[in-house]
Amino acid sequence: MTNFSDRVRRVKPSFTLEMTSRAAELRAQGVDVINFSAGQPDFNTPENIRNAAKAAMDNGQTKYTAGAGTIELREAVCEKVKRENELVISPDQVLISNGEKQSLYLICQALFQGGDEVLIFSPYWVSFPEFVTLSDATPVLIDTDAKRNFEPTIQDIQYNISDRVKGVIINSPSNPTGSVWSNETIINILGIAKENEWVVIADECYERLVFDGEFTSAEKLNQDHHIGANVITCMSMSKTYSMTGWRIGYAFGEQSIIKAMSKIQGQATSCANSISQAASVEALIGDQSEVEMMRDKFKERRNLMVDLLNGIPEVSCDMPGGAFYAFPDFSSYMGKSFRGEVINDSFDLSDVLLNEAKVVTVPGDGFGAPGHIRFSYPVGKEIIREGINRVKKVLEQLN
Ligand SMILES: Cc1ncc(COP(=O)(O)O)c(C=O)c1O
Secondary structure (H helix, E strand, C coil): CCCCHHHHHHCCCCCHHHHHHHHHHHCCCCCCCECCCCCCCCCCHHHHHHHHHHHHHHHCCCCCCCCCCCCHHHHHHHHHHHHHHHCCCHHHEEEEEEHHHHHHHHHHHCCCCCCCEEEEEEECCHHHHHHHHHHCCCCEEECCHHHHHHCCCCHHCCCCCCCCEEEEEECCCCCCCCCCCCCCHHHHHHHHHHHHEEEEEEECCCCCEECCCCCCCCCHHHHHHHCCCCEEEEEECCCCCCCHHHCCCCCCHHHHHHHHHHHHHHCCCCCCCCHHHHHHHHHHHHHHHHHHHHHHHHHHHHHHHHHHCCCCCEEEEECCEEECEEECHHHHCCCCCCCCCCCHHHHHHHHHHHHHHHHEEEHHHCCCCCEEEEEEEECHHHHHHHHHHHHHHHHHHHC
């Protein structure tokens, strides 16, 4: 029998990916499944980006690149960050990785070790605690409340201050809640991080999917308010440009941290895909009109999804300010039964919705939010209507 490392035992599989594969399996069996579990836009990558990839292949940009990413792409990141986030950075402060996920993993590998603690706010994206665990550090989960837009209070954070804490992860707009945190909350976190010398990891992969106002990057707030916290910002091509399969994300911040991350990346994967990098240059500095079009569509779908969810008896769903997730509260259904089987938690409820309504959702318990269920809405409006109708009909049968 093979002996696996403790690491394998400790790390949890990505259950959001599992839900997506369950949906794909059912579909392959010919079942008419409605998938509200996807973490990606339904649009194809814009044509100008696809064409840039084709040209890159024809021009022979098919080889290894510099470990930290091509200079063209790192310069394009600097241009984009200046244009959209009003931040001035240089290419040696940028790391291009295989999706933002790898940047986040690398930061934890570069900064944390056994005995360290890293603060994570719950509900959290499923991978955050796992990145921390894989670095041998301990994730410290801080609960937030739907009534406060899932934002922590200063007291929530102060309660967890200790010498062991080395970092804090923030994610606004958030997966799974879709909430966009107030500048005030982010400024408070930056201040506490500065005082305690924590590194702030700002996951801003949904920055372009903000529907009701302007998005301000944590690093911009850090600079505008002269806080001086050490912020590493992570962004992605995946959601903004509908490029999840191309696997390009990036991180920027203090040069020494970027260099340490790059050193590990060099040994782990050499570099990110050369063709995807060339296409990402076009994405970042080329025509941005499709980004706006996609955002407008997501906003319409958000409004419809939230409206329909709130139309289900005993369900409440706050209006999320960004990303493409609704995160309604189904607590009233916990403890009820379906055909004699008690629904103990959101895993059970998600299972009933999948088996009976053929609707795939993601249980909130997996994100540290019992009673909640995540509904992704990067699907057409008719699908949203049909899916929620099916959910409603199944819930009517619970007693
Ligand atoms: C909060 C959050 N961060 C990071 C990522 C990773 O994105 P990428 O595709 O760039 O690895 C995701 C993807 O779902 C996400 O939801």
